[in-house]
Amino acid sequence: xxxxxxxxxxxxxxxxxxxxxxxxxIEAGDNLVxxxxxxxxxxxxxxxxxxxxxxxxxxxxxAEGRSVLLDEVKPSSAAETLAEEVEKDPRLVELILSESxxxxxxxxxxxxxxxxxxxxxxxxxxxxxxVRDAGxxxxxxxxxxxxxxxxxxxxAGIRERFGVDAAVVxxxxxxxxxxxxxxxxxxxxSGLPGLVDLRKRPDLYGRPLQVSExxxxxxxxxxxxxxxxxxxxxxxxxxxxxVPYDRREASAxxxxxxxxxxxxx
Amino acid sequence: xxxxxxxxxxxxxxxxxxxxxxxxxIEAGDNLVxxxxxxxxxxxxxxxxxxxxxxxxxxxxxAEGRSVLLDEVKPSSAAETLAEEVEKDPRLVELILSESxxxxxxxxxxxxxxxxxxxxxxxxxxxxxxVRDAGxxxxxxxxxxxxxxxxxxxxAGIRERFGVDAAVVxxxxxxxxxxxxxxxxxxxxSGLPGLVDLRKRPDLYGRPLQVSExxxxxxxxxxxxxxxxxxxxxxxxxxxxxVPYDRREASAxxxxxxxxxxxxx
Numbered sequence: 001x002x003x004x005x006x007x008x009x010x011x012x013x014x015x016x017x018x019x020x021x022x023x024x025x026i027e028a029g030d031n032l033v034x035x036x037x038x039x040x041x042x043x044x045x046x047x048x049x050x051x052x053x054x055x056x057x058x059x060x061x062x063a064e065g066r067s068v069l070l071d072e073v074k075p076s077s078a079a080e081t082l083a084e085e086v087e088k089d090p091r092l093v094e095l096i097l098s099e100s101x102x103x104x105x106x107x108x109x110x111x112x113x114x115x116x117x118x119x120x121x122x123x124x125x126x127x128x129x130x131v132r133d134a135g136x137x138x139x140x141x142x143x144x145x146x147x148x149x150x151x152x153x154x155x156a157g158i159r160e161r162f163g164v165d166a167a168v169v170x171x172x173x174x175x176x177x178x179x180x181x182x183x184x185x186x187x188x189x190s191g192l193p194g195l196v197d198l199r200k201r202p203d204l205y206g207r208p209l210q211v212s213e214x215x216x217x218x219x220x221x222x223x224x225x226x227x228x229x230x231x232x233x234x235x236x237x238x239x240x241x242x243v244p245y246d247r248r249e250a251s252a253x254x255x256x257x258x259x260x261x262x263x264x265x
Numbered sequence: 266x267x268x269x270x271x272x273x274x275x276x277x278x279x280x281x282x283x284x285x286x287x288x289x290x291i292e293a294g295d296n297l298v299x300x301x302x303x304x305x306x307x308x309x310x311x312x313x314x315x316x317x318x319x320x321x322x323x324x325x326x327x328a329e330g331r332s333v334l335l336d337e338v339k340p341s342s343a344a345e346t347l348a349e350e351v352e353k354d355p356r357l358v359e360l361i362l363s364e365s366x367x368x369x370x371x372x373x374x375x376x377x378x379x380x381x382x383x384x385x386x387x388x389x390x391x392x393x394x395x396v397r398d399a400g401x402x403x404x405x406x407x408x409x410x411x412x413x414x415x416x417x418x419x420x421a422g423i424r425e426r427f428g429v430d431a432a433v434v435x436x437x438x439x440x441x442x443x444x445x446x447x448x449x450x451x452x453x454x455s456g457l458p459g460l461v462d463l464r465k466r467p468d469l470y471g472r473p474l475q476v477s478e479x480x481x482x483x484x485x486x487x488x489x490x491x492x493x494x495x496x497x498x499x500x501x502x503x504x505x506x507x508v509p510y511d512r513r514e515a516s517a518x519x520x521x522x523x524x525x526x527x528x529x530x
Contacts, residue, residue, distance in 0.1 A: 011309060013506075014492040016278035044276060105528040112528060120443040173479065177442040177529035178385040179450070180522045181460045181480025183487070195446045214438065214490075215446025222448070223488030225479075226508060227279040241278075243491060257445045263370040263377060264442035264529045 015242035018045050019227035019235040026236075028065035033157035035059075039237060049164045052192055052243050053154070054224035056236035057172040058127065060150050060188075061141045068095060070138040086111055092126065092140065099124035099142060104265055117143065118256040119187060120265075122175050144170070147188025148251045155190040165247065167192035171221035171228075177264055184225030186217035186252050192245050193217065194254035215255055216245060280507035283310050284492035284500040291501075293330035298422035300324075304502060314429045317457055317508050318419070319489035321501035322437040323392065325415050325453075326406045333360060335403040351376055357391065357405065364389040364407060369530055382408065383521040384452060385530075387440050409435070412453025413516045420455040430512065432457035436486035436493075442529055449490030451482035451517050457510050458482065459519035480520055481510060 020039035026032075032055065040047060047053065061067070075083065075090035079097055083090035087108045097103075100113035104120060115121050127141045144150045151168040158166050170188035175181075186194060194217040224238040259265060285304035291297075297320065305312060312318065326332070340348065340355035344362055348355035352373045362368075365378035369385060380386050392406045409415045416433040423431050435453035440446075451459060459482045489503040524530055 013278070013281035014284045014503075015282040015488075017280040017488075017507075019279045107528065110528070176480075176522075178522050178527060179480065179483065179520050181478045181483065181520060183448075183480050183483050185444070213446045215441075215444065215448050216491075218444065218446065218448050219487040219491050222484040223280075223282075223491060226481075226484050226488060238279075242282075255444050255446060257441075257443055262443060263372065263375070 013242065015223070015240065017224060017227050018043065018239040018241070019229075020045070020237040020239065021235050023059070023236055026059045026062040028062065028067070030063045031157075032059065032063050032154055033161050036154075036158070036237060037161060040239075045239060047158065047162050047164055047166055047239060048241065049166070050241075051164070051166045052169055052220055052240040052245075053158065053166050054169045054171055054221060054228070054238045054240055055151075055154065056228055057125070057143060057147070057170055057187055058141060059236045060144050060147070060170055061127075064144050064150065066142040066144060067139045068142060070140060082106070082111075092123070092128075095126055095140065095142065096124040099126065114265075115143065117147065117187065118253060119174075119185075125172060125174070125187075143172070143187065148190065148253070149188075151188040151190035165191065167245065167247070169217055169220050169224070170252075171225055173225060184218075184221040184223075184228075186215075186221040186255060189217045189250050189252045191247055191250065192220070192243070193248060193250045194252055196245070216243075217250075217252065218255060278507065280488070280505065282489060282492050283308065283504040283506070284494075285310070285502040285504065286500050288324070288501055291324045291327040293327065293332070295328045296422075297324065297328050297419055298426050301419075301423070301502060302426060305504075310504060312423065312427050312429055312431055312504060313506065314431070315506075316429070316431045317434055317485055317505040317510075318423065318431050319434045319436055319486060319493070319503045319505055320416075320419065321493055322390070322408060322412070322435055322452055323406060324501040325409050325412070325435055326392075329409050329415065331407040331409060332404045333407060335405060347371070347376075357388070357393075360391055360405065360407065361389040364391065380408065382412065382452065383518060384439075384450075390437060390439070390452075408437070408452065413455065413518070414453075416453040416455035430456065432510065432512070434482055434485050434489070435517075436489055438490060449483075449486040449488075449493075451480075451486040451520060454482045454515050454517045456512055456515065457485070457508070458513060458515045459517055461510070481508075482515075482517065483520060 070091045073091040075094040079094035080090045083093040102114040105112040125143045147170045155168045168190045169186050171184040173182040196214045196216045335356045338356035340359040344359035345355045348358040367379040370377040390408045412435045420433045433455045434451050436449040438447040461479045461481045
């Protein structure tokens, strides 16, 4: 009834997250814009201007052919030695080292490194779960070569296909110092700032805020991870609606604490 | 029209977050259940069974009278010495030390400690922003004495007032190792697990998952923080709907990595 306010209907939520279900197994060379289009149709959702599309690192890595057959990896002698020390597969250690710029901590079962992308990650973010076996062979999945670039390409593809300007965030579930459990973080972004600077905004009493910057992209990544699931629920794409953000050029590198400002390396 | 499926209406979002706006300035002794009830009425939302109510640490601390006048703090000589070293107000350093069990890192402007609650925090989570000045006097706000207990009380109050079983999470925005920007984390929980164990669930190919536990409460805290804002938007309470969780007794202490398993202290 136009002109009447229906008080029984609550206003829309400030933020909503829709998991795109029924995404098929992704293979190297798959076009993720087509995958997203099919999933949107199946879910009966439309992507809108200002939405944030969050994609799991895993499907981007698969589409970009970043899966590696362990049998084809030749460990260096350095990898062999380190593998013995940390009780890991030398082929996996070889891959971890080749993906990293520095080993920060090591102990049996654990290798925490600075990934070549600058992110501090256990095992360089290399994942052995949910990667299809080719005839019982062991495969692992590396991070995409350039996650920001992958996000930018997806964003451009979405603009072309749907005529909307949506931001794209690539998330991954990672461990942390001090706290147990993994949380989603942003390893790539396009069109959405990694960090939001609150320094210019006063608090409720007009004083400058002490806490100055919010890791916006990491919070979006964590929120999306709540609906994306991690195990047998195949829901690697989520649509986040209602995040206020400046549409500026951005990089997930904004979120990296420079080593000289990091007291915990 | 009952009996007909309207394909133009998309299905509900998997997860929605509603910020409760118009929450008044909280004073010591305020009843937060009443505050929540008033905010729900004003927002035209109902709290439902299975919802997760996220409350900002700041309003719980205020309601519990955890604000301290800096002029009433007498710094010890240890606090005086440390304050000079890190170039901070000795009264603030006295409070930080009294709230902490261990100083992990120090340098000018920064004191990273293990809070008596076990959480690793800069400045013991003590906040000087958005605390009302009483006649130009400097006030700061300590964390609640027992955030899990505060959440349990709120949950019981909500059950009594609204007749629903909702979980409660208390969040705070904190800095991290390795990454810039703050993210919301859970410093107290009731009725919602801090950690969700995925070890028993196979991945898409039936193999056990490598990454075993998700920090569910931290991801909920980060998601809520996206709508709660931090500066001049007074939105310290959010309703998160659609999080799947086991309704079990829980504690935010589940999320603390034991010191002997922490390679970054």
